[in-house]
Amino acid sequence: MDPQGITLKILSKPIIWAKPDFMIPKGTRVSILCQGTPEAVEYQLYFEGHLSAQRRPKQLGRRNIAMFHIPAMTPHTAGQYKCVYRRKKLWSEPSDPLDLVVTGNCPILGLNPGEGHIYLLISLSTATSTFFLLKEGRSSRPQHRYGNTQVEFPMGPVTTAHRGTYRCFGSYNNYAWSFPSEPVKLLVTDLAVWDHTAQNLLRMGLAFLVLVALMCLLAEDCLWRKRNQEKANGASSQECRRRFRTQRRLDK
Incomplete structure (x- = not known):
């Protein structure tokens, strides 16, 4: 009122x-x-x-x-x-x-690996002004870079945080965009897991070698004892035969 x-x-x-x-x-x-x-x-x-x-x-x-x-x-x-x-x-x-x-149009998203770094390369057949890179499942805003028909998104030193599925699109202005690209899945191996696995394999290998060495030593010791026993048994048999022959001569 x-x-x-x-x-x-x-x-x-x-x-x-x-x-x-x-x-x-x-x-x-x-x-x-x-x-x-x-x-x-x-x-x-x-x-x-x-x-x-x-x-x-x-x-x-x-x-x-x-x-x-x-x-x-x-x-x-x-x-x-x-x-x-x-x-x-x-x-x-x-x-x-x-x-x-x-x-309209559809950009191409690809991987361009470097030494410890990954670059996501985006190319579009028609010139645009801005490229956007989206990571599926992220709530944060998409990354953007200015370009014409091609642009690179450097990922920096690669970690497991970069693992995921990516798409991109080009923006001609606020109201004219390209279609989203086909998805690209980035797989990043956890080096710490691999190091831990390698250490475990190394320990297992060393333990196996020690076990083999011990078995060889035991086998050699058993063989030495067997040879000594055989020599002792042979000497005892010869002594018995010698005593038997001596006894027979005395009896005659």
């Missing part, structure tokens, strides 16, 4: 969205939908702050909706859209902005 006691009626802002999505491949049809109150009688669509189209609403069930169609998405139709509606002689507040993005 204003100071003079007159009630000012303000219409709520409409809802705006796009079908099939806000990211549209180049040349694809897209519809912009605007929903106001059930009493709305007219809708206006604004593109980049300028009036673009006007429509009468359609009643879809309990919803009062106006539909604006773009037959083929292009970089010229990509940008920020808003809509308003009229009820009697009153116009609503503008809707929240809808940013339509056109996509």
Whole structure:
């Protein structure tokens, strides 16, 4: 209520969205939908702050909706859209902005290994202004580098933190992007695990060699004892035969 006691009626802002999505491949049809109150009688669509189209609403069930169609998405139709509606002689507040993005082409993402470093190489057939690198599953913002048709993202000394799946895309401006690239999976071996495994294998190898050496020593000792026993048994037999022959001569 204003100071003079007159009630000012303000219409709520409409809802705006796009079908099939806000990211549209180049040349694809897209519809912009605007929903106001059930009493709305007219809708206006604004593109980049300028009036673009006007429509009468359609009643879809309990919803009062106006539909604006773009037959083929292009970089010229990509940008920020808003809509308003009229009820009697009153116009609503503008809707929240809808940013339509056109996509096209597909960059190539590859690995370029170096000495202890990895570079992710992105190339695109048409010139762009900015390249973005996304790591799946990360909540942080994507990395970006400025380039034309090719750019490298240095990963620095490689650690297990770099392990994951990456995608990239090129951005011509805020509303014109390329398609995402095919995913590239980066596998990083945990060197600490390998070192621990190597140490265990070395210990096992040394233990095996010690065991073999002990077995050889035991076998040699057994063989030596056996030979000594055989020599002792041979000497005893000869002594017995000598005594037997001596006894026979005495008896004669």
